[in-house]
Structures are given as structure tokens and as C-alpha cells.
Amino acid sequence: MDNASKPAPGVPDELQRRLGVPDAVTIGLGSMIGAGIFASLAPAARAAGSGLLIGLAIAAVVAYCNATSSARLAALYPASGGTYVYGRERLGEFWGYLAGWAFVVGKTASCAAMALTVGSYVWPGQAHAVAVTAVVALTVVDYVGVHKSALLSRIIVAVVLAVLAAVVVTSLTSGAVDTAHLDIGPDATAIGVLQAAGLLFFAFAGYARIATLGEEIRDPSRTIPRAIPIALGITLVVYALVAVSALLVLGPDRLGSAGAPLTEAARAAGADRLVPVVRVGAAVAALGSLLALILGVSRTTLAMARDHHLPHGLAAVHPRFKVPHRAELLVGAVVALAAATTDPRGAIGFSSFGVLAYYAIANASAWTLAPAEGRPTRIVPVVGLTGCLVLAFTLPLPSVITGAAVLVVGAAAYGTRRMRR
Structure with missing residues (x-):
């Protein structure tokens, strides 16, 4: 067994398979229906203008292909690790490493975006200060071993759905x-629509959470392929309703310039009393996502450090709190720095680039499956891989340059380590 698959000290060799389709769907919804929709609508509308809904549809198609490929791979490799495992097993150690690296850097940027979402909705004038404070506080929470429970996840999903429903209905x-705001105008360029799709992909990326729980799902070869499309479909319906309602009352220009778009939508609809509720809902969603993201990135960092893909000292586990404390402190420090110096659009773009690279490797891995291994229809990984690459390289140029540079640095570090070995 590879070190990445080894359980932490004191954890049984095999996790208990207790999750069925409803549980897996709930987990997927909890990962997708969160702060992403509060954060990504404005930058996407700024890029696509009146073509926002086309961008949403493209993002959903690419997400569906990625989800299908991930589901088939997860059914074949029902172990924790996601594409870090699939790339290694199907394409070779380098591609598994690159997927893990892309996940770590992409999700670290997601953490910064979530922290900035908290700041934008809670105290717009001091968004960066609030973001850094949130990162520090939640890093401490993770450090002492207080993690988001399944019950808390359900509560957060219920709160967010209630807030989104209130915004849509109002x-x-x-x-x-x-209704003229839904007309496709000359502002909807092809590049802008693709940029919007890449930015909106940020809001869909949580479905991989189902696949990474392969060791805890009953009959994963049947449960995972069913749960992922259901969760993705429900999320798409919710996001489409929110996007349509925001466009109808704000229009693409006002939506694109809004710092807190759903708050602005509530104001435009004449529901000032709803504004504090939206702010609380966005903050709850973003804090819940941030807590889970810091937890997930630090654990992936731990796994890669155990494999010596990252400095081995990051694999240290605190003797009292039983958490990868060095990895958590490093992740928290990097996220705090990013939250203090970047804007939400930049963080979302960089995150989307890393996550799209991660799923490109997942689709390439799915392409190698044989029919007897549950290979999806060939068009699925082809569209998924092509879509990921196109969306990644049509993101705003600073996101592309920075994301590509970080991937090159990761690849160079891998090559250097191999030469030393």
C-alpha cells in the first residue's frame, strides 16, 4: 500500500462503509451549495455580461463530465485521495503528484476566496481584515481538533438553501x-462567456467530496455513480434560479460590479429587511466552507508529505490534538497572506485554474479505463478533458499566468526530488 493510502495512527485499516445514496447526495450538496454561489456570480457577470447563463450551462456540462469520470474512477478505486490516487494508478506517479499539487494550490486559493466572501458580506469596508481574522480563527479551531460535523453540514446546507430561496422568491x-436583462447582447463575447464558465466552475467543484469518501460508502460501484449526478443536478437547478433572479433585478452590469451580489439583489427587489439575513447566510456558508477547506488542504498536504512529495516535516502529527499541526499552520499562514493581498476575483480565478487542472487529470485517467472497469462513454472524458483545458486557459490572464507558473514550479520540484533519489 502506498503511504498516501495509509491510515493515520490509531485509525482502523478500513473505514466503516455506512453511507448510502441519500447520505452521499447530502454530502455532495453540502460541498457544492455553499459560499461559491455568493462569491462567483459577480466576477462571472463581469466577464460574460448578458451571456452569464450560457457560461453557467457550459460550467455545468464540464462539471457533469468531470463528475462522471470521477465517479467511475472512485468506484474502481474506493480509497481516500481522489485524483491524487487515480492519476498515480492510471497515468503514473508524476500525474498523481501533479493532481495533488494542483488540488493543494487550487483549494488554498479557494480558502482565500471563502475568507474574502465572509469579509465582503459581513463588513465590506474592511473585507481583507475580516478575511484574515476568519482564517486565523478557523486555523486555531482546526488545530485543536474541532472539525465540522455531519450534523453541522446539514444545518449549513439548510440555512443556505433557505436564504437562497428567500432571495429568489423575493x-x-x-x-x-x-426580462430584458435576460436578452443576449453584444457584451456577451465568446471569450467572456468561457471566462465566466471557468469562474462559475468554482461554485460546482465540491462534488469530488463524494468520490473522496469511497472507503465509507456502501456498494461504491453503484452508489457513487448515482449520487454524484443527482447532487450535481440539484445544485445546477438552485444556481440557475439564483442567477436568473439576480439578473432580472440587477442586470448584468450592476451584478458584475456588485461586491456582495445577493445583498444587492435583495436591495434592488425592495427587501431591505432581507439584507441582514443574506449577510448572515453568506457568512455561515463561507465560514463552513472555509473550515472544511482548511481541513481538507492540510490533510492532502499531510498525505503528500508522507510520500515525500512535500517536505516530510509537514507530516508531523500533534501528540495531544492528533492533527497535522505543521501542515495546518503552513496552510493557515499562506491562506491568511492570500486573503490579505488578493481580491475575490483573483482568488476565484486562480482556484479555478488549479481545480480545472486537477479534473483534467481525472478525465485523462478515466480515458484509460477498459469497458470491464466501468469506462464511461468515450465522449465524456474527451469533453471533460477538453473543457477543463479550454476553461482553464481562457480564465483572466493573471489567473492563467500565475496558475501555470505554480504548476511548473510543482513539476520542477518533483523533477528535482526524483534526481536526488
């Missing part, structure tokens, strides 16, 4: 609705 029934 917007669609208000006098501010203007």
Missing part, C-alpha cells in the same frame, strides 16, 4: 424584474 415577485 426577486422574482418584486416590481424590479426586467
Whole structure:
């Protein structure tokens, strides 16, 4: 067994398979329906203008292909690690490493985006200060071993769905609705629509959480392929309703310039009393996502450090709290720095680049499956791989340059380590 698959000290060799389809769908919804929709609508509208909904549809198609490829791979390799495992097993050690590296850097940027979402909705004038404070506080929470429970995840999903439903109903029934805002105008360029799709992909990326729980799902070869499309479909419906309602009352220009788009939608609909509720809902969603992301990135860092893909000292586990404390402190410090110096659009773009690279490797891995291994229809990994690459390289140029540079640095570090070995 590879070190990446070894359990932590005191953890049984095999996790208990106790999750069925409803449980897996709930976990997927908890990972997707969160702060992403509160954060990604504005930068996507700025890029696509009136073509926002086309961008959402493209993002959903690519997400579906990625989800299908991931589901088939997870059914074949029902172990924790996701594409870090699939790439290694199907394409070779380098591609598994690169997937893990892309995940770590992409999700670290996601942490910064979530922290900035908290700041944008809670205290717009001091968004960066609030973001850094949130990162420090939640890093401490993770450090002492307090993790988000399954019950808390369900509560957060319920709160977020209630807030989104309130925004949708209030917007669609208000006098501010203007159906002309849905017309596709000359501002909807092809590049802008693809940029929006890449940015909106940020809000869909949580479905991989189902696949990474392969060791805890009953009959994973049947459960995972069923649960992922269901969770993705529900999420798409919710996001489409939110995007349509925000466009109808704000229009693409106002939506694109909004710092807190759903708050602005509530104001435009004449529901000022709903504004504090939206702010609380966004903060709850973002804090829940941030807590889970810091936890997930630090654990992936731990696994890669155990494999010596990252400095081995990061694999240290605190003797009292039983957490990878060095990895958590490093992740927290990097995220705090990013939250203090970047803007939400930059963080979302960089995160999307890393996550799209991660799923490109997942689709390439799925392409290598034989029919007897549950290979999806050939068009699925082809569209998924092509879509990931196209969306990644049509993101805003600073995100592309920075993301590509970080991947090159990771590849160079891998090559240097191999030469030393």
C-alpha cells in the first residue's frame, strides 16, 4: 500500500462503509451549495455580461463530465485521495503528484476566496481584515481538533438553501424584474462567456467530496455513480434560479460590479429587511466552507508529505490534538497572506485554474479505463478533458499566468526530488 493510502495512527485499516445514496447526495450538496454561489456570480457577470447563463450551462456540462469520470474512477478505486490516487494508478506517479499539487494550490486559493466572501458580506469596508481574522480563527479551531460535523453540514446546507430561496422568491415577485436583462447582447463575447464558465466552475467543484469518501460508502460501484449526478443536478437547478433572479433585478452590469451580489439583489427587489439575513447566510456558508477547506488542504498536504512529495516535516502529527499541526499552520499562514493581498476575483480565478487542472487529470485517467472497469462513454472524458483545458486557459490572464507558473514550479520540484533519489 502506498503511504498516501495509509491510515493515520490509531485509525482502523478500513473505514466503516455506512453511507448510502441519500447520505452521499447530502454530502455532495453540502460541498457544492455553499459560499461559491455568493462569491462567483459577480466576477462571472463581469466577464460574460448578458451571456452569464450560457457560461453557467457550459460550467455545468464540464462539471457533469468531470463528475462522471470521477465517479467511475472512485468506484474502481474506493480509497481516500481522489485524483491524487487515480492519476498515480492510471497515468503514473508524476500525474498523481501533479493532481495533488494542483488540488493543494487550487483549494488554498479557494480558502482565500471563502475568507474574502465572509469579509465582503459581513463588513465590506474592511473585507481583507475580516478575511484574515476568519482564517486565523478557523486555523486555531482546526488545530485543536474541532472539525465540522455531519450534523453541522446539514444545518449549513439548510440555512443556505433557505436564504437562497428567500432571495429568489423575493426577486422574482418584486416590481424590479426586467426580462430584458435576460436578452443576449453584444457584451456577451465568446471569450467572456468561457471566462465566466471557468469562474462559475468554482461554485460546482465540491462534488469530488463524494468520490473522496469511497472507503465509507456502501456498494461504491453503484452508489457513487448515482449520487454524484443527482447532487450535481440539484445544485445546477438552485444556481440557475439564483442567477436568473439576480439578473432580472440587477442586470448584468450592476451584478458584475456588485461586491456582495445577493445583498444587492435583495436591495434592488425592495427587501431591505432581507439584507441582514443574506449577510448572515453568506457568512455561515463561507465560514463552513472555509473550515472544511482548511481541513481538507492540510490533510492532502499531510498525505503528500508522507510520500515525500512535500517536505516530510509537514507530516508531523500533534501528540495531544492528533492533527497535522505543521501542515495546518503552513496552510493557515499562506491562506491568511492570500486573503490579505488578493481580491475575490483573483482568488476565484486562480482556484479555478488549479481545480480545472486537477479534473483534467481525472478525465485523462478515466480515458484509460477498459469497458470491464466501468469506462464511461468515450465522449465524456474527451469533453471533460477538453473543457477543463479550454476553461482553464481562457480564465483572466493573471489567473492563467500565475496558475501555470505554480504548476511548473510543482513539476520542477518533483523533477528535482526524483534526481536526488
